[in-house]
Amino acid sequence: MITTSRLRRLTVGAALGAVAALALTACAFAGESAPAASEDGSLPTLTAGKLTIATGEPAYDPWIVDNDPSNQKGFESAVSYALAEKLGFSADDVVWVRSTFDSAIAPGPKDWDLNIQQFSVTDERKQAVDFSSPYYTTSQAVVTSESSAAANATTIDELKGYTVGVMSGTTSYTVAAEELGTDKLSVFNNNDDVVLAFQSGQIDAFVIDLPTAFYLANAELDGGKILGQFADTTGGDQLAYVLPKGSELTEPVSKALDELRADGTLDELQKTWLSEAVDVPVLG
DSSP states (O other), rough: OHHHHHHHHHHHHHHHHHHHHHHHHHHHHHHHOOOHHHHHHHOOOOSSTTTEEOSSSSTTTTTTTTOOOGGOSSSSHHHHHHHHHHTTTOGGGGGEEOOOHHHHHHSSSSSSSEOOOOHHHHHHHTTTEEEEEEEEEEEHHHHEEETTTTTTOOSHHHEEEETTEEETTHHHHHHHHHHHHHHTEEEEHHHHHHHHHHHTTSSSSEEEEEHHHHHHHIIITTTTTEEEEETTSSSSEEEEEEETOOOHHHHHHHHHHHHHHHHHHHHHHHHHTTTTTSSSSSSO
């Protein structure tokens, strides 16, 4: 016969057992979705011992050379490997994946630790994702070709008379809309579509960040030319890594980038890969 006191003890024991089982189950499920932190105190990355970095598809020079981020060529690729080393990862520990621009800055879970594809830091984006310290400051430029109707435009007022293309959801779009208005602004899902539209004659010119403008004008477009860059009263457009909102990596990544800036590494990489992005006239 089971006494009342024994029954009470059995009930309490069963309840405690159930709580423990639930706790173990919760830990197991949390481990499947949360970043992995190794027992030696290393960084809590998506995959223990690996640093997963995303970039766009395609990725352009001079940011990523030959659309291959793993070759360590191009400014963003080179910066990423310098960052990885500073964080304690070898080159072999860096895993590259691809993502769209829009999905990277949207709320929700991510399948990468960091994302780099010329993301400008904005207050609106900070509501959905984290940003690292900036690794580069750039401006926006207007690209056309010698055969385009806009080839001889030298001022913002003149450009307002032409059809200008730009990628949606970017700083390029924000600047183009503010400077040129939206009446003759053609908006595309990605920069690849912008370039195709220009090459097919749908638009007369397009707005893009200055380093990419140099590459496209010199390597991708027949008779390509940069008309000029937009003036920036805030000191330039800061580019930074995007991280998932609340990521434990945001602070160490920012600290590592600050150290790379302080020791001259970022400047050296900028000279190596972005040396042409100087002395471009400002559009008046």
